[in-house]
Amino acid sequence: MRILEFIKQNCKNVEFKPLYELTIWDKKFKGIPKEWQEKTIKFNHILSADLKNLLCDDGDIFLLSTGNFSGYTNSEICKNFNQAEIIALPSGGFANIKYFNGKFIDSGNLLAISKDTSKVNLKFIFYYLQSNLKIIEKMFRGAGIKHPEMSSILSIKIPVPSLEVQNKIVEVLDSFSSLVRSLVRSLVLEKTAREKQYKYYLNHLITNARNSRIFKLGEVCEIKGRIGFRGYTTADMVKENQGAITLSPRNIINQKIDFSDLQFISWAKYEESPEIMIFENDVVFCKTGSTLGKVAIIENLPQKTTLNPQLVVFKNIKCNNRFLYYVVSTENFQSKAQSLKGVGAVPNISQGNLANIEFPLPPLDEQERIIRILDSLNELANGLSAGIPKEIELRQKQYEYWRDRLLEFPSKDSK
Known part of the structure; x- marks a missing residue:
């Protein structure tokens, strides 16, 4: 890159100065309005629905957060805002650094402005600190929520070329x-x-x-799940190589089985329920809770496998297994399954109701x-x-x- 040659020619002896000589950190900035704070739950991590409603796609005032969230509002909603070029560190949590220039309200961060814009480009400092984020991470300390040790951070030496x-x-x-x-x-x-x-x-x-005909799922396959009295407890869980894989909804990712994070149950429990032993090209379906409707077809099965009580498997399929997998993935089938789920803390669809869902074959x-x-x-x-x-x-x-x-x-x- 030509810029490297430019730097080499113009940066023979660069002076390094501590961050506190280049920036001002004690300037007061306007934060989230009091009425907003009442609607905020741990703002840098999660937002209540009420607060989200205060944001808009065409807003001109940035809601500054060093967490995972960012968004805009406008002057009609928030009239008390800042306008400045700043860099921001979180006052607690994980080490992060952000740069912003414009209108904003702050969510409770540590903010800095440049001491002398005629000598220092604040965004240059931001890029340098970002490049040294691993060093800054070590300056966040604490047993619970970590907080920045500002004396250490302000002592970081920053190069000051022209x-x-x-x-x-x-x-x-x-x-x-x-x-x-x-x-x-x-x-x-x-x-x-x-x-x-x-x-x-x-x-x-x-x-x-x-040339389709309408069939019920129960006419095309047998739906097999773990029978209540054949459930298992933590006492039945074993280490890898000491039993069979037991699949759960968390193993279904993007309609495929993820075999990287597995649990295992004893061989006795596995052999107790031969009807739910899993084989290549079986179709599994989640019938319980927030994951109801997750579906996958079994491919590249690494070893003997069974199901936990949240899943069912379709056996003795009278059509192409892969076609049935696609059928139960459709919006039409999924919406019918959702409409038939019960009520309660963990809603689920019974195997009887699942068997009665119709589809074209x-x-x-x-x-x-x-x-x-x-x-x-x-x-x-x-x-x-x-x-x-x-x-x-x-x-x-x-x-x-x-x-x-x-x-x-x-x-x-x-x-």
């Missing part, structure tokens, strides 16, 4: 981070489009399958045609789902690498 160099580095990093954000947005949009396409064809093809050749189309679309959607996090991670590492390279300066004391 303002021209600072501005050039900020310009490059702004451009780089903007490219990364743009790429992430485009990848997410592509993923969303493929998922919508898949869901559309899933529902359309099965609803409009040629075409001849075998039509089932296979639909499966080929859906498999192709599903593979494309899932491929994007798997690839996007890796691509984002790669781009983020690439950005961090160049950020750290640009912020490496020899000090006056270096030889």
Whole structure:
């Protein structure tokens, strides 16, 4: 990068100064209005529904949080706001740092402004602190909620090259981070489009399958679950290699079985219920609680497996197993299952009600045609789902690498 040569030529002996000489941290900023605070629950982590209603897509006042949340409101709702260029640290929790320039209200962070904008670009300081976040993490201490040890943080030495160099580095990093954000947005949009396409064809093809007849689920398969008296307790749980896998709803991720986080029950418990022993191409369905409707087809089964009481398995299927898997994934089937769930602390659908749900079943050749189309679309959607996090991670590492390279300066004391 040409910027590296520019830095090398213009930064022979860079002076390092402690953060407290470059920034002001004791300036008072306006926080969340009192009437909002009453509607706030641990603002940096979770928002009540009432507070969310105060936000808007076209707002011009930023609700500043160093947690996982960010949003905008406007001057009609909040007339008491700040307008400044600041960097922010959380007053408690996990080490994080944010930069903002404009109108905002604060959610309870530690905020700083530049002491002298003619000599120091505050965003340059932000990028340098962000590059050294691992060091800042060690300065958050406490047994419960960690808090920043500000004496240590304010002593962090910041390189102070010429303002021209600072501005050039900020310009490059702004451009780089903007490219990364743009790429992430485009990848997410592509993923969303493929998922919508898949869901559309899933529902359309099965609803409009040629030469279909209406069947109840119980006419097409047997629904098997763990019978009450054959339930198990913690005493039946064993370590890996000492028993069989017992699947739970948490093992169903994106309509596939995730075998990375498993629980095991004794061989005696496994053999007690042969009707729910799981085999390749079985279809499992969650019938209980908030996960009701999660479904997966068993593929690449690593060893002997059974179910916990929250799941059922479809056995002796009289159609293509994969077609049935797609059927129970449709919006039509899922909405019927949700409408039949009971009431109570943990609502569930009985196996009898599940067996009575109707759906169209075409001849075998039509089932296979639909499966080929859906498999192709599903593979494309899932491929994007798997690839996007890796691509984002790669781009983020690439950005961090160049950020750290640009912020490496020899000090006056270096030889």
